[in-house]
Amino acid sequence: MPARTYRAAVIGLGRMGSTFDDEIRQGGQFFMPYCHAPTYVAAPQTELVAGADPHAEQGAIFAERWGLEERQIYADYREMLEAERPDFVSMCTTARLRASIMIDAINAGVKAIWAEKPFTLSLDEADEVIELAARKGVAIAVNCSRRYNVFFTEARRMVDEGELGEILQITAYTRCTLSANGSHAIDTMRYLAGGDVEWVFGEMESDEKAAGDEDLMGNGYMAFDNGVRGFLRGTPTGAAQWEFDLIGTEGRVRSLAQGMETQYYRWVPGGPRGRNLPARAPFPLPTTIPSMGPAVIEDLVQCIDTGAPPRCSDQDGRKALEIAIAMRESHRQGGCRIDLPLPDRSLRLLSSETANDSVPARIRRLSGQ
Amino acid sequence: MPGKVFRAAVIGLGRMGSTFDDEITRGGQFFMPYCHGPTYVASPHTDLVAGADPHAEQGEIFADRWGLERGQIYADYREMLEAERPDFVSLCTTARHRAAIMIDAINAGVKAIWAEKPFTLSLAEADEVLELGTRKGVAIAVNCSRRYNVFFNQARRMVDEGELGEILQITAYTQCNLSHNGSHAIDAMRYLVGGDVEWVFGEMESDEKAAGEEDLMGNGYLAFDNGARGFIRGTHTGAAPWEFDLIGTEGRVRNLAQGMETQYYRWVPGGLRNQGLPARAPFPLPTHIPSSGLSVIEDLVDCIETGRQPRCSGQDGRKALEIAIAMRESHRQGGRRVDLPLADRSLRILSSEILSDAVPARVRRMQSK
Numbered sequence: 001m002p003a004r005t006y007r008a009a010v011i012g013l014g015r016m017g018s019t020f021d022d023e024i025r026q027g028g029q030f031f032m033p034y035c036h037a038p039t040y041v042a043a044p045q046t047e048l049v050a051g052a053d054p055h056a057e058q059g060a061i062f063a064e065r066w067g068l069e070e071r072q073i074y075a076d077y078r079e080m081l082e083a084e085r086p087d088f089v090s091m092c093t094t095a096r097l098r099a100s101i102m103i104d105a106i107n108a109g110v111k112a113i114w115a116e117k118p119f120t121l122s123l124d125e126a127d128e129v130i131e132l133a134a135r136k137g138v139a140i141a142v143n144c145s146r147r148y149n150v151f152f153t154e155a156r157r158m159v160d161e162g163e164l165g166e167i168l169q170i171t172a173y174t175r176c177t178l179s180a181n182g183s184h185a186i187d188t189m190r191y192l193a194g195g196d197v198e199w200v201f202g203e204m205e206s207d208e209k210a211a212g213d214e215d216l217m218g219n220g221y222m223a224f225d226n227g228v229r230g231f232l233r234g235t236p237t238g239a240a241q242w243e244f245d246l247i248g249t250e251g252r253v254r255s256l257a258q259g260m261e262t263q264y265y266r267w268v269p270g271g272p273r274g275r276n277l278p279a280r281a282p283f284p285l286p287t288t289i290p291s292m293g294p295a296v297i298e299d300l301v302q303c304i305d306t307g308a309p310p311r312c313s314d315q316d317g318r319k320a321l322e323i324a325i326a327m328r329e330s331h332r333q334g335g336c337r338i339d340l341p342l343p344d345r346s347l348r349l350l351s352s353e354t355a356n357d358s359v360p361a362r363i364r365r366l367s368g369q
Numbered sequence: 370m371p372g373k374v375f376r377a378a379v380i381g382l383g384r385m386g387s388t389f390d391d392e393i394t395r396g397g398q399f400f401m402p403y404c405h406g407p408t409y410v411a412s413p414h415t416d417l418v419a420g421a422d423p424h425a426e427q428g429e430i431f432a433d434r435w436g437l438e439r440g441q442i443y444a445d446y447r448e449m450l451e452a453e454r455p456d457f458v459s460l461c462t463t464a465r466h467r468a469a470i471m472i473d474a475i476n477a478g479v480k481a482i483w484a485e486k487p488f489t490l491s492l493a494e495a496d497e498v499l500e501l502g503t504r505k506g507v508a509i510a511v512n513c514s515r516r517y518n519v520f521f522n523q524a525r526r527m528v529d530e531g532e533l534g535e536i537l538q539i540t541a542y543t544q545c546n547l548s549h550n551g552s553h554a555i556d557a558m559r560y561l562v563g564g565d566v567e568w569v570f571g572e573m574e575s576d577e578k579a580a581g582e583e584d585l586m587g588n589g590y591l592a593f594d595n596g597a598r599g600f601i602r603g604t605h606t607g608a609a610p611w612e613f614d615l616i617g618t619e620g621r622v623r624n625l626a627q628g629m630e631t632q633y634y635r636w637v638p639g640g641l642r643n644q645g646l647p648a649r650a651p652f653p654l655p656t657h658i659p660s661s662g663l664s665v666i667e668d669l670v671d672c673i674e675t676g677r678q679p680r681c682s683g684q685d686g687r688k689a690l691e692i693a694i695a696m697r698e699s700h701r702q703g704g705r706r707v708d709l710p711l712a713d714r715s716l717r718i719l720s721s722e723i724l725s726d727a728v729p730a731r732v733r734r735m736q737s738k
Contacts, residue, residue, distance in 0.1 A: 026641055168607045171540065171600070173616070201570050201590065201704060203598070219598055221570065221590050229572070229588055231540070231600045238537045238618040239634055239647045247542070249607040258641050265608055272395045277626055278608045335570060337704025 005047050006111070006301070008040040009086035011077045011101055012093030013053040013062040014360045016116050016143075029242075029259030031291050034145065036090040036114065037066045039293025045301050050084040052077035053093075055360055077101060081108035088300065091115040094357035095179075099125035106138050112300040113140040117183035119317025122348030123325065126318040133314060139303035141296055141310035142317035144187035148295040151262040152188065154284060155246055155253040158264075159194045165250030167193055170230045173240040177215035178324035179351035182234055186320040187312065192246045192253075195226030196319070199339045202327025205235055210331040215352035220327040232327075252278060325349055375480070375670070377415040378455035379405050380446045380470055381462030382422040382431035383729045385485050385512075398611075398628030399514065400660050405459040405483065406435045408662030414670050419453040421446035422462075424729050446470060450477035457669065460484040463726035464548075468494035471509070475501050481508040481669040486552035488686025491717030492694065495687040502683055508672035510665055510679035511686035513556035517664040520631040521557065523653060524615055524622040527633075528563050534619030536562055539591075541601040542609040546584035547693035548720040551603055555689040556681065561615045561622075564595030565688070568708045571696025574604055579700040584721035589696040621647060693718060 010017045020035035033039045040048040051062045052074040059073035074080035081089070081104065089105045091098050091113060099120045102113055106129075113133070119142050120126040133140050146152040158164050170193045174185035190197065204210035204218040222230035237243075242258040252265040268279040290298075299311050309315065325347045326338045356364065379386045389404035402408045409417040420431045421443040428442035443449035450458070450473065458474045460467050460482060468489045471482055475498075482502070488511050489495040502509050515521040527533050539562045543554035559565065573579035573587040591599030606612075611627040621634040637648040659667075668680050678684065691709060694716045699707045725733065 023642065029641060165607060168605055169542070169602055169609070173538070199704070203590070203592065219590070221572070221588070221600075223572065229602065229604070231590075231602075233538055233598065233600075235598070236537060236618070238534060238616050239621040239636060240538070240614075240616045241640075241644070241647065245609075247607050247609045249605070252608040257646055260641065260646070267608065272393060272398065272627055272629065275610070277629070278610065335568070335706025 006045055006087035007049045007084065008046040008088035008090070009050040009052065009080060009084055010036050010040070010048070010062070010090040010092055011052045011080070012091065013051045013058040014092065014362050017051070017090060017092030018062050018065060026260065028261070029149065030145070031150070031289055033291055033293045035293065036092055037062065039297060040088070041066055042291070043294045043297040045297055046088055049086060050074065050080050052080040055363055057363055057366070058360055078104055081105060081110070085109065087111045089113055094354050095121055095351045096354045096357055099129050102129045102140070103132060106132050106136050110138060111304050113138060114296055114300065115140060115142050115317070117142055117144055117317065118179045118321055118349070118351045119183070119314060120321065121350060121354070123318070123322060123342060123345040126314070126321060127345055130314045130318060137307070139300050139310055140314035141300050142312045142314060143296065144184050144312045144316065144320065145292055146184060146188045147191050147312040148292045148299070149259065150286060150289050151255055151259065151283070152191065154286060155192055156194065158251065158253065158284070159192065159246070159248070163251055164246065164248030164253065167226070167228050167246065167248045169245070169247040170228060171245040172230070172232045173237040173243040174232065174234060175237045175241070176217065176234045177352040178218055178234055178327065179215045179321065179349040180353050182324050183317070183320045185232060185234065186323050187316055188244055189222065189230050189232065190316070190319060192244060193224050193226070193228040193230060195224035195228055197222045197230070197323050197340055198225050199223045199337050200323060200326045200330060201335070201337050202330035203335065204328055204331040210328055213348055213350045215349055216328065218327055218331065222323065253283070321349065375415050375456035376418045376453065377409040377457035377459070378419040378421065378449060378453055379409070379417070379431070379459040379461055380421045380449070381460065382420045382427040383461065383731055386420070386459060386461030387431050387434060395629065397630070398518065400519070400658055402660055402662045403514065404662065405461055406431060408666060409457070410435055411660070412663050412666040414666050415457055418455060419443065419449050421449040424732055426732055426735065427729055447473055450474060454478065456480045458482055463723050464490055464720045465723045465726055468498050471498045472501060475505050475507050479507060480673050481510070483510050483512060483665055483669065484686070485512050486686060487548045487690055487720045488552070488683060489690065490719060492687070492691060492711060492714040495683070495690060496714055499683045499687060506676070508669050508679055509683035510669050511681045511683060512665065513553050513681045513685065513689065514661050515553060515557040516560050516681040517661045517668070518628065519655065519658050520624055520628065520652070521560065523655060524561055524624070525563065527620065527622065527653070528561065528615070528617070532620055533615065533617030533622065536595065536597045536615065536617045538614070538616040539597060539599045540614040541599070542606040542612040543601065543603055544606045544610070545586065545603045546721040547587055547603055547696065548584045548690065548718040549722050551693050552686070552689045554601055554603065555692050556685055557613055558591065558599050558601065559685070559688060561613060562593050562595065562597045562599065564593035564597055566591045566692050566709055567594050568592045568706050569692060569695045569699055570704070570706050571699035572704065573697055573700040579697055582717055582719050584718055585697070587696055587700065589699070591692065622652070690718065
């Protein structure tokens with residue numbers, strides 16, 4: 001049993017804060033509980049003590065669903081931070097407000113933040129949050145969930161233990177706007193490659209989109225510092241939906257069909273000229289399959305105890321954003337290689353999830369908009 | 370039975386001209402006969418009437434193997450062209466001499482040329498051969514053999530008949546030097562996509578290699594005029610040896626492990642959020658599997674009769690070379706998008722197969738024993 005129970009609060013009581021898990025009926029990409037409130041209720045290390053949302057309808061649904069009293073729901077998250085003094089706080093609002101809420105939460109003395117993606121909209125915002133969190137010793141985990149998915153953690157273990165040999169290539173077919181779900185795609189490529197991106201080339205869906213700040217689809221080529229090369233197709237992917245392909249000299253792991261299948265290939269003798277054949281072998285599952293939300297909590301509890309960075313840290317969140325922006329810069333500059341880090345920190349991507357965010361999606365649906 | 374039997378001669382009596390098929394013991398990438406000598410012997414359309422090679426050892430082996438008299442073997446191909454007046458001539462010498470020999474053969478009045486790849490070393494050479502070939506009405510087929518492989522033909526039929534929907538992506542994991550076997554990889558990408566390349570981005574194996582003219586490995590991003598995008602990894606591919614992945618909105622074809630397996634995927638109902646699942650279905654084979662070499666001859670005979678271009682034409686050979694050179698130019702220019710066609714026609718790649726070509730590989734092997 002955990003030595004202590006942390007007080008946890010959720011800010012933003014909509015889909016990711018509360019009800020996302022209801023949409024998922026098959027395992028693979030997610031193992032439940034996954035989203036924030038059900039995780040805090042299920043995790044032995046946390047107690048869900050409060051929620052904050054300016055929209056009263058959201059708060060009422062949240063309180064009823066997760067067994068909170070009316071007084072535990074706040075319209076103003078600042079009041080909640082002041083009154084409840086949570087140890088953990090989840091950032092499940094629109095991305096537009098995430099940086100300023102994280103700053104307020106850090107200043108209010110939280111120990112750990114579990115933030116939805118994208119981490120922030122601009123690089124400036126990301127820098128400010130990371131600098132402050134480092135100074136105050138706050139652990140920030142970004143919910144790029146594949147880092148907490150057993151198939152991806154096993155693939156990374158195989159990388160780390162040399163079972164795939166030298167890693168050569170990571171390919172992602174992941175239809176996405178580059179900030180909204182591109183955060184997941186890019187972070188996963190970095191995680192699997194086990195290296196960092198030195199430069200990128202990118203082509204966006206159109207010149208018009210590339211010129212603006214709105215979220216957009218695009219493709220990119222990434223050069224990693226460990227020699228790996230990455231190809232990301234974020235434009236429509238047709239019959240290849242959400243797929244990652246990790247290729248090493250000794251083996252290969254493919255995650256297919258939105259994570260519903262993971263394949264492992266390794267060399268066996270044979271082949272047309274005796275040069276061996278890549279043959280499919282069972283994917284090596286561990287003996288327990290962790291739930292993804294509780295895996296984040298375990299990670300953050302350990303970070304609080306040891307000061308180590310989370311498996312998907314604020315720096316990782318910033319990197320995913322910076323790579324997406326660099327791919328767009330490549331297009332803006334006529335199609336050329338762009339080195340990281342980017343000197344212009346005012347660059348930003350208005351993540352597509354901020355569209356129409358003055359009213360939460362659930363309320364738009366309820367009111368038939 | 371064919372109405373006419375054409376007189377065929379092979380220039381360059383080494384591996385591709387004569388004995389390559391001995392190396393292949395399993396089908397998939399090739400169906401026999403594949404290389405030039407055995408194909409002319411097997412084809413009902415052709416009589417093998419002569420061979421030319423400056424190395425006497427090569428000529429003797431060729432004559433014995435394919436049942437020619439010593440009088441049918443020439444040291445000088447110009448004498449052979451003059452004395453034998455072949456209708457078909459195969460270009461199986463080192464690539465260094467290919468353009469010059471093709472020009473002599475066209476001027477000697479041949480009807481068709483079956484040329485090994487790469488088509489030429491420089492763009493200027495390719496331009497000269499194609500201009501002359503067109504003017505003299507000579508059909509030129511380049512032996513980028515996947516265009517004469519049933520799995521690739523069927524994939525292209527599926528593209529043409531809309532079975533894969535709109536084509537979005539072609540990915541090639543094909544460890545190769547970009548002129549040498551890159552000719553195959555790039556041509557197969559163009560063939561499968563059914564479009565042409567408008568611009569490329571490329572990264573070569575090193576700055577030093579990119580600065581020179583020697584053949585080299587590299588990766589590239591290809592923008593096709595029909596909206597498809599291509600990614601080629603010509604650097605080391607580890608556990609993904611020679612693979613093509615063709616992705617459309619409605620289906621997908623993957624050719625794996627050097628052509629030993631071809632997979633077809635299409636949508637079935639289901640999936641994480643009922644968005645459909647890509648499921649594997651049997652690859653639709655035709656009722657007859659043609660031999661690769663015999664398919665080339667059938668194609669060229671039809672070209673002679675109708676005046677149309679071969680399935681893998683001289684223009685296709687030039688395009689593969691031009692795309693490879695453009696990828697290298699992209700690297701040379703610091704990682705910039707490079708538009709096709711290339712203005713500088715003096716650009717060239719010294720295909721890796723011309724290394725040490727003063728003595729044929731077989732003779733080098735025999736001498737080293």
